[in-house]
Amino acid sequence: MITWLLSIVSGLIVAITTFGVTRFYDATRLRRKSGHLNVLAEGQDIQIVIPDFHAGWLSIYGTEEKAEMPPNVRVMPMAEGGAIAEAVLAWRGLGKRNRISISTQDAYQDTHGLTILIGGPSVNRLTGNLLRRCFPKFQIKYPEHVASYGSISYDVTTDENGSLLEDYGFIAVSRTPTGKRCVALFGVWAFGTLIATLALLERVVKGNDIWNSIRDKKDFLVVVHCELNGLEYSNIRIIGYEEV
Numbered sequence: 001m002i003t004w005l006l007s008i009v010s011g012l013i014v015a016i017t018t019f020g021v022t023r024f025y026d027a028t029r030l031r032r033k034s035g036h037l038n039v040l041a042e043g044q045d046i047q048i049v050i051p052d053f054h055a056g057w058l059s060i061y062g063t064e065e066k067a068e069m070p071p072n073v074r075v076m077p078m079a080e081g082g083a084i085a086e087a088v089l090a091w092r093g094l095g096k097r098n099r100i101s102i103s104t105q106d107a108y109q110d111t112h113g114l115t116i117l118i119g120g121p122s123v124n125r126l127t128g129n130l131l132r133r134c135f136p137k138f139q140i141k142y143p144e145h146v147a148s149y150g151s152i153s154y155d156v157t158t159d160e161n162g163s164l165l166e167d168y169g170f171i172a173v174s175r176t177p178t179g180k181r182c183v184a185l186f187g188v189w190a191f192g193t194l195i196a197t198l199a200l201l202e203r204v205v206k207g208n209d210i211w212n213s214i215r216d217k218k219d220f221l222v223v224v225h226c227e228l229n230g231l232e233y234s235n236i237r238i239i240g241y242e243e244v
Contacts (some may be wrong), residue, residue, distance in 0.1 A: 040214055114180070167228060195233060
């Protein structure tokens with residue numbers, strides 16, 4: 001009986017110890033992987049400003065009918081919704097000290113320690129304001145959807161049906177007019193917004209140029225590229241970086 005009880009207790013001790021070590025290892029790995037996100041937020045409140053536009057009309061799925069959209073029912077591209085979800089999950093996963101709020105462009109206030117702008121100038125005017133003020137070399141033309149930075153152009157290719165075969169994303173890090181940290185995540189098209197977000201969350205390694213710029217509170221622009229097959233994206237690569 002005593003041997004049986006000792007076996008159970010020993011097993012519980014091993015299980016609890018293993019669980020504790022695993023949790024400690026996972027937490028340590030998360031801190032190392034996401035340390036730059038903590039540096040950006042600096043323990044302050046985070047405001048995520050979402051993109052939106054008025055679609056006018058909504059095609060009813062499975063029919064040829066259309067419904068008029070009320071002016072206060074706004075929409076956004078699906079990929080940019082994914083970018084918002086990824087950003088919220090990443091910063092919330094760092095702990096409770098960073099309070100996160102979601103804001104529309106109209107409700108934006110320059111009072112948060114870190115503001116994250118999701119979407120390009122066509123769906124988020126605050127991104128356009130940041131680019132004009134802090135990154136004058138960057139241009140994006142609508143309705144052509146062609147971006148350029150200095151002499152380099154970022155023009156996506158499409159298939160015979162007009163579907164995108166690639167997209168470019170951009171990470172623009174600077175400050176708001178009152179000097180608070182601001183990050184714009186956007187693309188030539190909406191997939192670019194998503195891959196820019198993923199690149200910031202997952203591809204920044206301690207000691208590389210981007211990490212060092214975040215640590216030193218520098219302004220910088222990052223260019224990201226991906227390949228597309230329908231709604232699937234692959235081969236996300238950082239292809240450009242410049243301090244401003």
